[in-house]
Amino acid sequence: GIQVEQSPPDLILQEGANSTLRCNFSDSVNNLQWFHQNPWGQLINLFYIPSGTKQNGRLSATTVATERYSLLYISSSQTTDSGVYFCAVRGNTPLVFGKGTRLSVIA
């Protein structure tokens, strides 16, 4: 099945810093989503981005489907950005999640 690798596994940032999270996948996909899991466990949808680039406020994402990777950019990070960020992809199988990047933003 599809393998999804996220990097880095852990990231500690000072408030106001920028960061880039990466998601590599092993096969062609039809769907790709980025999520933020809050401390209570809820998965919050950030982007549905099987290809191309999208922006939403301080967050933006780019997926290069032909090269099998996606990037999530967080600019001017805030303490509320802390949590785990997941990439999930779907080809001919149900949604497959990476292990996540745990982001800690320090004031």
Place this chain on the structure above:
Amino acid sequence: KAGVTQTPRYLIKTRGQQVTLSCSPISGHRSVSWYQQTPGQGLQFLFEYFSETQRNKGNFPGRFSGRQFSNSRSEMNVSTLELGDSALYLCASSARLAGGPSSYNEQFFGPGTRLTVL
């Protein structure tokens, strides 16, 4: 539009018991999927339902089962609970069963049911 709802939010059971979790999808969504999240294994796919039919099943033992009703609501059942079944169980809905890249395939998750097996 209301989001995906799951009940109960928290549950404590003992080994050997069975449990039923419920999920109500976003209005108009017909596809419901279930996932198990544990610290060791991460997020793993359990089942996917569309139009009351199971379309996909993950690699879990037969103690895990589910169903979908005509109103798209779904339930999952775990029988003969084991300590290792302690996890966060997440339900997700999408407008349709996944095909090509379409926003109708975007999955939205509920808040989860946190199950503790003692």
